[in-house]
Amino acid sequence: MEILVYGIINSVTLALMALGFTLVYGISGLPNFAHGAxxxxxxxxxxSFIHTLKLNFLLAMFLSxxxxxxxxxxxxxxxxxxxxxxxxxxxxxxxxxGLAILEGLRWGGFKGMTYTLPVxxxxxxxxLGVQVDLQRIMVVVVGVVVMGLLWLFTxxxxxGLALRAMAQDERAALMLGIDSDRMAVAAMFLxxxxxxxxxxxxxxxxxxxxxxxxxxxxxxxxxxxxxxxxSWIGAILAAFLIGFVQILTVVYIESHFQIVVxxxxxxxxxxxxxxxxxxxxxxxxxxV
Amino acid sequence: MKAKFVVPWVLFSFFxxxxxxxxxxxxxxxxxxxxxxxxxxFLYGWDxxxxxxxxxxxxxxxxxxxxxxxxxPFAVEVMDTRDLEPGVPVxxxxxxxxxxxxxxxxxxxxxxxxxxxxxxxxxxxxxxxxKVSILTTGALTPAYHARVAENYDKFKYxxxxxxxxxxxxxxxxxxxxxxIGNKFKVNKLFxxxxxxxxxxxxxxxxxxxxxxxxxxxxxxxEIYPTGTTDFSxxxxxAKKEGAQVILIWMDMPESSILLKQWYDLKVPALPFGSIxxxxxxxxxxxxxxxxxxxxxxxxxxxxNAPSKATPWTMKFFNAYTKRWKIEPxxxxxxxxxxxxxxxxxxxxxxxxxDPEAVIPALEKTDMMGVYGRIRFNAxxxxxxxxLDPKEGAVGTIFQxxxxxxxxxxxxxxxxxxxxxxxxxxx
Numbered sequence: 001m002e003i004l005v006y007g008i009i010n011s012v013t014l015a016l017m018a019l020g021f022t023l024v025y026g027i028s029g030l031p032n033f034a035h036g037a038x039x040x041x042x043x044x045x046x047x048s049f050i051h052t053l054k055l056n057f058l059l060a061m062f063l064s065x066x067x068x069x070x071x072x073x074x075x076x077x078x079x080x081x082x083x084x085x086x087x088x089x090x091x092x093x094x095x096x097x098g099l100a101i102l103e104g105l106r107w108g109g110f111k112g113m114t115y116t117l118p119v120x121x122x123x124x125x126x127x128l129g130v131q132v133d134l135q136r137i138m139v140v141v142v143g144v145v146v147m148g149l150l151w152l153f154t155x156x157x158x159x160g161l162a163l164r165a166m167a168q169d170e171r172a173a174l175m176l177g178i179d180s181d182r183m184a185v186a187a188m189f190l191x192x193x194x195x196x197x198x199x200x201x202x203x204x205x206x207x208x209x210x211x212x213x214x215x216x217x218x219x220x221x222x223x224x225x226x227x228x229x230x231s232w233i234g235a236i237l238a239a240f241l242i243g244f245v246q247i248l249t250v251v252y253i254e255s256h257f258q259i260v261v262x263x264x265x266x267x268x269x270x271x272x273x274x275x276x277x278x279x280x281x282x283x284x285x286x287x288v
Numbered sequence: 289m290k291a292k293f294v295v296p297w298v299l300f301s302f303f304x305x306x307x308x309x310x311x312x313x314x315x316x317x318x319x320x321x322x323x324x325x326x327x328x329x330f331l332y333g334w335d336x337x338x339x340x341x342x343x344x345x346x347x348x349x350x351x352x353x354x355x356x357x358x359x360x361p362f363a364v365e366v367m368d369t370r371d372l373e374p375g376v377p378v379x380x381x382x383x384x385x386x387x388x389x390x391x392x393x394x395x396x397x398x399x400x401x402x403x404x405x406x407x408x409x410x411x412x413x414x415x416x417x418x419k420v421s422i423l424t425t426g427a428l429t430p431a432y433h434a435r436v437a438e439n440y441d442k443f444k445y446x447x448x449x450x451x452x453x454x455x456x457x458x459x460x461x462x463x464x465x466x467x468i469g470n471k472f473k474v475n476k477l478f479x480x481x482x483x484x485x486x487x488x489x490x491x492x493x494x495x496x497x498x499x500x501x502x503x504x505x506x507x508x509x510e511i512y513p514t515g516t517t518d519f520s521x522x523x524x525x526a527k528k529e530g531a532q533v534i535l536i537w538m539d540m541p542e543s544s545i546l547l548k549q550w551y552d553l554k555v556p557a558l559p560f561g562s563i564x565x566x567x568x569x570x571x572x573x574x575x576x577x578x579x580x581x582x583x584x585x586x587x588x589x590x591x592n593a594p595s596k597a598t599p600w601t602m603k604f605f606n607a608y609t610k611r612w613k614i615e616p617x618x619x620x621x622x623x624x625x626x627x628x629x630x631x632x633x634x635x636x637x638x639x640x641x642d643p644e645a646v647i648p649a650l651e652k653t654d655m656m657g658v659y660g661r662i663r664f665n666a667x668x669x670x671x672x673x674x675l676d677p678k679e680g681a682v683g684t685i686f687q688x689x690x691x692x693x694x695x696x697x698x699x700x701x702x703x704x705x706x707x708x709x710x711x712x713x714x
Contacts, residue, residue, distance in 0.1 A: 002524055010518065111329040113541035114571030124552045130524070133552035206517050206545035207566070207575060210329070211373060215515045250521045256483040256511035 003247055005130045011243025012143035013202060017216050018223035018235050019146065020194030026230035027167045028184035030084070031091050034075060034098035035195050036217030041101055042068040042196035043208035047115050057118060065196040072192025073185045080188075081181060102213045115208040117200065135205055142201050146194070147236060159186060167230065222262035226269045228279025237277055241265070319363035320353055320641065322628065323394025323419075325385045325410075327372040327402040327426070331565050332539070335617045336399050336425040336624035337366050342611050343628035353632050355639055362628065365392040371403040372426070372539070381406035382413055389417045395641050398627045402426030402620075404486050411435060414445045420643045420650070422627040423448040425620025428486050428563075428588075430454045433670035440667070444647055447669040449630060449662070450623035451588040451683055453486060455673045457493050460683045461562050461586065463675075464697045465494075466501060468533060468558065468706060475502060478531035478557065479509035480522055480546065482538040490537045490562055506531055512538070519546040523555050531557040532712075539565045544576055551579035556712045561585040568592070568618030573691045581688050582709040590659035590677065590684045590701055591622030593693040597659055597677045597684075597701040604658045622658040630655065630662060657681075676700050 021035045042064050049060035075097055083089035121134040153160040165173040166183045174180055198216075223242060227234030242265055246258045269276055324340055327333035344362040352359040367388050369381035381401040388394045397419050401407045407427035414421045423432065423446065430452050436443040469475050477498050481491035491509035499505045506529045510522045523546070526534055534550070534557045536543060544566035550559055559582070561567050566575070567585040590597035591604055594615070604625060608616045616622060630653050637652070638645035651666040660677030664670065674680030675698040685697035687706055694704035 002521065006518075006520055006524075013518075106329050111334070112331065112569070112571075113544060113566035114569060114575040116544075116575045116577075118577070124554070131553050132520075133549065135552075136520075202517075205548065206542055209541045211515065211541075212517070215517075247521065254508075254511060255516075255522060256513050258516070259513040 001128045002130050003244075003251060005127055005132060007240075007244040007247045009132070009136050009140055010247055011240040012140045014219055014223055014243050015236050015239035016139070016143050016146070016194075016198040016202065018220040018227075018239060019150070019232070020191040020198070021220040022224045022227070022230060022232055022235040023150075023194060024187050024191035025224065026232065027163045027187040028076075028084075028180075029170075029230075030076075030080060030184065030188075031087075031094065031229075032072075032188070032191060033091055033095035033217065034072075034101065035191070035220050036213035036215070037098035037101035038068055038072055038192045038195040039199045039216045040105065040208065040210060040213035041071065042199040043117060043203045044105060044110050044115065046117055046200055046203075047208060050117070061200045064200065065193050068196035068199075069189040069193035072195075073189040075192075076185050076188040081184075084181075084184070098213070098217070102210050106210045110208075110210065113207055113209065116206075117204040117208065119204040120201070135201075139201050139205075142197070146197065150232065159183075163187060163190075219262055222266050224276075226265045226276055228276030231276065231278035234276055234278030238265075317352070317358050317360040319361045320355070320396070320635070321363050321365055321392060321394045322631070323385075323388035323392055323397045324364060324366040324399040325369045325381065325388055325397065325401050326366060326399045327370055328366065328368045329370070330372040330402070330539075331569060331618050332372065332402050332426045332620045333368070333400070336402075336620040337364075338612050339608065339616070339621045339623075339625035340364055340366075340398055340424075340628055342608055343625045345611070346607070347628065347632055354636050355641065362632075365394055366399075367392070369401050369406065371401050371406040378403075378406045378409050382409055385410050385413055386417075389413075389419055394419065396631055396646075397421035398631065399424050399624060400426055403484075404429035404432070407432060408435070411443050411446050415442050418445060418643050420445050420631075420646050421447065422631060422650075424450050424624040424627045428453040428456065428490075433665070433668035436670075437668035444669070445643060447650055447664055449627045449664075449671050449681075450620065451673060451681070452670060453490050453493075456562070456586065456588065456683065457490060458497070459673060459675065460685060460697065461494060461560075462497050462501070464584075464685050465498060465503075465533065465535075465560065467697070468560075469501075469503065471706070472532075472558075472708060474532035474558075476504045476506060476530055476532040476557075477535060478506045478526040478529065478533070479535045480519065480526075480538070481509050481511055481536070482540055482543070483511050483513050484539070487537040487539070487563065491535070494535060494537075494562065514540050515542060516540075517542050517545055519549050520553065523549055523553050526557055527553065527555045531555075533558045533560055535560050535562060536564050537562045539563055541566055543567075544572065544580070547580045547583055548576055551576075551581075554711045556709075558706075558708060558712065559583045563619075565618065567688065570615045570617060570693070573688060578691065581690070582707060584685055584687045584696070584706070585693075586619075586683065586685045588619040588683055589623050590682045590695075591625075592616050592618050592620075593684050593686045593695055595684060595695040595701045595703055597682055598656055600656065600658045626657045626659070626662055629657065659684075 024032045046064035049055045119135040124133040162178045223238045227238030246261045348361045352361040367384045369384045370376045371381040404427040479491045481487040495505045634649035638649040660682045663672045672680040686693040686695045696706045
C-alpha cells in the first residue's frame with residue numbers, strides 16, 4: 001500500500017514539474033530550459049511577498065504565479081523570439097537565461113536553508129493504512145485538477161484551441177489567422193505559470209534552494225523525453241512510470257539509486273524509442 | 289569678516305589633525321593576505337567567511353600583527369570554491385585555490401576547500417606552493433591528517449583546527465548515543481545518510497560500532513542522493529521496524545524536509561543529526577515552523593551554539609551576533625575565527641611570514657580559545673580534541689527545545705538535558 005500511495009504522490013509531483021515544460025514545447029516547439037529557474041524564482045517571489053510585503057498567504061501565492069507567468073512571457077518576447085526556429089540556439093538561449101536567473105538569485109543573497117513557504121494544510125491522515133501528510137494529498141489534488149483544467153482549456157477555450165492548432169500544424173494555424181508569436185507568448189505565460197504552480201504546492205514541503213532549479217529541469221526533461229516531447233498525455237504517463245519505478249527502487253533496491261532511474265529512463269528511451277511513448281517525431285523512429 | 293570665520297576653522301582643523309591617530313599608520317604597512325577558499329553559497333562557507341572577517345577586524349582594530357618590528361594588518365581575500373554544490377568538479381575548487389595563491393598573492397590559506405574530496409586534493413597544491421593552510425570547515429575526513437603524518441615533509445603546510453570524523457564518531461556521537469540508550473532505555477538505530485564520502489563512511493562506522501554495543505542497527509544505512517526531496521519511504525520503514533533513534537548524516541539543505549516529514553508522520557524515534565546542516569542554523573526553527581523540535585545536531589566545535597565552554601565562548605558568540613546580526617550559525621564558525629588568532633600568534637612567535645618559521649610556531653600553539661584548549665598534534669597537525677575544554681578542543685551536540693539550541697553534550701559544557709518528543713513517550 002505504501003508503494004501505491006507514495007507512488008501516486010511521487011508521480012503527480014513529477015507530472016506537475018514537467019507539465020509546463022511539455023506544454024511550451026508542444027505548442028511552440030520551444031525547449032524552455034529556463035523552466036527550473038522559473039520554478040525556483042516563483043518560490044522566492046512568493047517568499048518575498050509573504051515576508052517582505054507581508055501579503056496574505058493565498059494572495060502572495062496567486063500573485064507570484066502571475067508574476068512568473070509574466071516573466072516567462074517577457075523571456076519569449078525579449079529573447080527567445082529572436083532565435084525562434086533555430087533549435088540549438090533556442091536551447092542555448094533558454095538555458096543561459098535560466099542560468100542567469102539562478103546564479104543571479106544566488107548572487108543576490110538568496111542562499112541558505114531558511115527560505116521556506118508555509119504549507120496550505122497542516123497535519124496528516126491515514127490512507128489505506130498509510131500515513132500521509134495533508135500537503136502531499138493536496139499536491140495530488142492540485143495535480144489532478146490542473147490536468148483536468150488543462151484538458152478543458154485546450155478543448156473548449158478559444159485560446160486553448162488556438163494553442164492546440166499551433167501544436168498540430170503551425171502553418172495551417174497561421175493560414176487560419178492565428179498569430180503564432182502571440183500564441184507562443186501565451187504558451188510561455190501558461191508554461192511558466194504551471195512551473196510556478198508546481199513550485200507553490202511543492203516547495204512548502206521543503207525549502208527554497210537555488211540548486212533545486214537544476215533538479216527540476218532534469219526531472220522535467222526526463223519526463224518529457226520518456227513521454228514524448230510535446231505530448232501531454234505522454235508526459236503524464238511517463239511521470240507515473242518514472243514515479244513508481246523510483247519508489248520501487250527505494251523499497252526494493254536502494255534509495256540512492258532513485259536518481260539513476262530518471263537518467264536511465266532517458267538513455268533507454270533514446271535507444272529504444274527516441275520519440276518517446278507518445279512522441280510525434282516519427283523521423284527519429286525512422287532513423288533508428 | 290571673512291578672517292573672523294577662517295581663523296577658527298584653521299585652528300580647529302589643526303587640532304583635529306594634531307590629536308587624531310596617525311592617518312592609517314596601520315594600513316600603511318603591507319597587509320598580510322589571508323586567502324579563503326570557501327563554498328560561500330553554503331552555511332559552512334559563509335559562516336566561516338564571517339568569522340574570519342570578524343577575527344581580522346578585531347585584530348586590526350587592536351593594532352594588527354607584530355612582525356619584523358612592524359604592526360601589519362590582516363587582509364582577507366575570499367573566493368567561492370562551489371565545492372559543496374552537486375556536480376561541481378574538485379578541479380574547480382583547486383583552480384580557485386591556485387587563483388588565491390597566484391593572483392591574490394595570499395600569504396596564508398584559512399578556511400577550505402570545504403568538501404573533503406577537494407580538501408584532500410588541495411594538499412598537493414599547498415605543498416607545491418609552500419603555503420601554510422589552516423583548514424577550518426567542512427572537511428571531516430581523517431585521511432587529511434593521516435596524509436600529513438604519513439608524509440610530513442611534503443604536507444607539513446596543512447593544519448586543521450576543526451574536528452574530524454573519527455573523533456567526532458568515537459569520542460562524541462557514540463558516547464552520546466550510549467547515554468541516550470541508558471537514559472531512555474532505547475537501543476534500535478536507523479541510519480539515513482547522504483550519498484557523499486564523509487556521510488557514507490560516517491554512517492557505516494556508526495552502524496558497526498553501535499552493533500557492538502548491544503544496539504540493533506536496522507538494516508543497512510539508507511543512502512540518499514544529494515538533492516532528495518522525499519524521505520517518506522525511509523521514515524515509514526523506520527517506523528515499521530520500530531526504530532527508536534534515527535541517525536542522520538547529511539549536509540544538503542533538503543535534509544530539513546526529512547525533519548518536517550518526521551514530524552508530520554509522527555515517527556516515534558529521536559532524530560540525531562551527526563551532521564545535519566539546516567538544523568544547525570538559528571533560522572531552522574522558523575523555517576520548519578517548530579517541526580524540528582527535539583532534533584539533535586552536532587556542530588563539531590563549541591562556540592557554534594551558545595555555551596560557556598570557556599570565558600571566550602560567549603564573548604565570541606556575542607561579538608559575532610553583534611557584528612552580523614545573527615548568532616553563529618553552525619559548524620565552521622568558531623574554528624574559522626580561532627584559526628586567525630592562532631595564525632596571528634604563530635606569525636608573531638616566528639616573527640616572520642616564512643612558512644618554515646610559521647609551521648613550528650603553529651605546532652607549538654597552546655592557547656585557551658573559544659572551544660577549549662587549542663593545540664595541534666605536532667605529527668599530523670590535527671587539533672587535539674577532548675571532552676573537557678581545559679584539555680583540548682571540545683565539540684557540541686545540541687537539541688532544539690522550545691525554539692532554542694540547548695547544548696546537551698559533552699557534559700562539561702551542557703546547558704540542558706536531552707528530551708524525547710511527546711509521541712515517543714510511553
